[in-house]
Amino acid sequence: MYIIEGYLNGLLISASLIIAIGAQNAFVLGQSLKREHHYSAALLCVACDSLLILAGIFGLAAVLEHSPLATQLARWGGVTFLVGYAILALRRAFFPEVLRAKPQPARSRRSVLLATLAVTLLNPHVYLDTVVLIGAIGAQQSSPLLFALGAISASALWFASLALGGAWLSPWLARPVTWRIIDAAVAVMMLIVAWGLAWP
Template sequence: MTAALHGLLTGLTLIIAIGSQNVFVLRQGLRREHVLAVVLVCLASDVVLISAGASGLGALLRAAPQVVAAARWAGVAFLLGYAVLAARRALRGDGGGMEADARGTRTGRGAAVLTALALTWLNPHVYLDTVLLLGSVAASHGEQARLFALGAIGGSALWFTALGFGARRLGTFLRRPRAWRILDGAVAVTMLLVAGMLAAG
């Protein structure tokens, strides 16, 4: 149980720090668009990555740094594109959440799932933190590495569920289009900052 609790706390600490993915899950939760699908994609991705790290894939990634480098630049390009789209929504004021159905601006489920996948798998921090770091900490638990991994997966499930579905409680504060313009502006700035940090290494 100590290993599982350690995995839970470590997993939560690392997941909360991965900004671009969290911003997208929060935005989908606020818009009430395909929240379950997005949460499940993020959770399933973490299950794969955490399990890979705990089973020793981290050592393989250390030997092939070009994989992380490729993900880094692909992530920079994707985040810049996403930032441009968010900035355009903020300037035009067409990203409203509560009126999305009436205004025909809903995001399709496929697009939401693909965006969640891209924000997860094109982020090199996912490989560095979730696979390498969590994998190293899991290895330090010896025979209890699986319990550590299960705890980390539990942390991921708690975080994404709370972030996606808990965002609905903020819906009453976001009924005005101006609030969504501010949110999309914040999304654009966040994506630009994360892209800049990735580009700078």
């Protein structure tokens, strides 16, 4: 049972952070709509997320294993962040935005990959989400590896969806009601996870 729970925790936490309006998602969606190196861009996003998630979980796991104080700081820091993120998600649910791809001129695979790295690694939120938050929660799981696999799976599924179904997803992602539902679900899930982290 704990195997399924650990994997699902990673999947849901990662999904709630990745599936949000942002430059990275809009960029991959735009490449998908143009059918311009979109698979390469999506794969690079997954690779970056995977490396950051693994670094966060297993880097923090090594620290937490030898420091009860660091464990408590990570625990309550994670709870605080999750509750704050839930409040922001509820706010977005009441004032929804939409995800729209901006038109871009045709580019080579190299320039697309460099742009993908820029929108991924130059965004400070990616480190807060993957290394700090996912890392802190994953490091405290009974099986950090299963949690990491779940988190990486969420990234792979989301970016595969954008790359494979960009044309189909675009009208759906451009509807404010879609983001109301997504953000409300994210808020509820974040609060549930925060409760479980605070009182395991």
